[in-house]
Amino acid sequence: MKLVCAPKDYAFKGTSKVLDVVLYGQADRPTRGSVGAAVTDKMFREKLRAATRAWDFLSLALSVIAADLAGHRNMSPDGWTREFELEISVADPAFWNTQRELVGKLLEFLTTDRWQISFMEGGISPTPPKQPVMPPEDCVALLSGGLDSFIGNVDLVTDGRKPFAVSQTVRGDAKQQRSFAQKIGGGLRHLQINHNAEVPNPETPPSQRARSLIFFAYGVIAATTLKRYHVGESVTLYVCENGFISINPPLTGARLGSLSTRTTHPVLLGLLQQLLDAAGLRVRVENPYQLKTKGEMLRDCTNKALLSTHASETTSCGRFKQFGYKHCGRCVPCLVRRAAFRTAGMNDTTEYVYKNLGRNDADHAGFDDVRSVAMALAEVKSDGLETWIGTALSTKLLGDIGPLQAMVGRGLDELGSLLKFYGVK
Incomplete structure (x- = not known):
């Protein structure tokens, strides 16, 4: 599939x-796509x-988002791997x-699709404001409305940092994102952006x-607006996610139950850092929870009172919109979430559509x-943990995999405790 963006x-x-895709504007005909129409106005x-x-990096990310929305998996030879050509x-x-080459490698790892990318003239470089605001914050942190990013921002503030919170607004999460930003550290500076991607026949x-990729691009954009960046310093972009979901180990030999991202x-973070460094963008990307399970993140959160009050208000479900903005309770992210609450010994008041996993039917214990x-x-x-992990941690780019492997094992133990509680075998 070819797109010109x-x-x-x-x-x-x-x-x-x-497929022609209009960047930073509205499509003028139904055969075209559009993405990022409100971004420049928001920044202005x-x-x-x-x-x-x-x-430029944001233009790349927006183009990839449009392609991801337009590409149909069922039209690929294996029903999964798509092929894209982007200008x-x-x-x-x-x-x-x-x-x-580096961009293609990054995208292939991220999406498991095949990408050919080329760049042409005509990109935007918005006229700067006459009196630009240069935020005094000392770092940037993504704030999705999820549990991990909530904990990440809470821990940063407790540690004396002043994060600039950045969010991709998603229906069902936007209000909660604003609420969390207001409640953490007495109120965080908060930037919410929506890519508003639209394509014909999505x-x-x-x-x-x-x-x-769009989360990272928003974070990088925000990082380069900070005062410390404008005076020549580097800015850390915190992308907070538990290590188990980050590694994304395939649960079975098939794709049954595999995560989509x-x-x-x-x-991925290593490839992204290479690209940012090559571009001369002084932004350091860091996941401080790479070696922690979700349960350990909850257990070790530095503001238990704030966490206990709001943890159940966060969103983890991979099918949140599908179930009327409720947690399904049975997808992998929901299972990891539920297991984490149990591990941390915290009360979980989240409403789950499929709560009793022990019910012996296709919707509960028999769900994929x-x-x-x-x-x-x-x-x-x-067979042992090492055999089960297989090639998921085999790349030389990871270096010493021992700590990662141990973390994955602890994450599985958390899931095992959850299934044992409900009698799922």
Whole structure:
């Protein structure tokens, strides 16, 4: 599938074999897509001035989001791996074309699709505000509305840091994101942005494989607006996620119960850091919870009172919208969440659609993700953790895998305790 992604003043050729996508504007005809229409206005209203190459990176991320939405898995030979060819307008195509191989490698790892990326002229570099605001915060932290990012921001504030919270607004989460930002540390500076991606004939249900790239891009944009960045210092972008979900180990040999994203996998973060360094963007990406399970994150949170009050208000479910903005209680993220509360000994007042996992039917104990966890636990018991993990931690890019492997084992133990509580075998 080929896409050409450029601002609205670009002379699109309009051929039937290419999907034209308008960046930072609205599509002027139903055969075109659009993404990021409100982003430039949002940044202008906030009087924020970001680095030009940060805008280019955002243009890349927005283009990938549009492709992810437009590409249909069922049209690929194996029903899973899609092939994309993207031409993207940026302000500095000469530089970005030197990074095509690295960008393709990053995207392939993130989405498991195949990508051919090229960059062309015509990208935006918004006129800076006459009196730009340069936030005095000392770091940037993503705030999704999820439990992990909530804990991450709480811990940063307790540690004396002043994070600039950044969110991708999602229906069902936007109000909660604002509420969390107001309640942490007496109120955080908070930037909410929505990519508003629209394409003709989108995949249903929409793919979520590429979504973390837009989170990173928003974080990088925000980081380059800080005062410390403008005076030549580096800024840390905190992307807080528990290590078990970050590693995303396939629970079974098949895709049964597998997760659809590699949001903060250490290999992905390493590739992203290489790209940012090559671009001269002084932003350091860090996941401080890479070696912690979700249960350990809850247990070790530095403000237990605040966590206990709001933990159940956070969102973890992979099918939250599908179930009327309620947690299903049975997808892998929900199972990890429920296991974490038990591990930390915290009261979980979250409303789960499928609460009693012990019910012996297809919606509870027999549901695919629940069975996948049970099968993984059985395989670890019979063959050992190292054999079960297999190639999930085999890449040389990870270095010493011992601590990661131990963390994955503890994460499985948490899930095992949850299933044991409900009598799932």
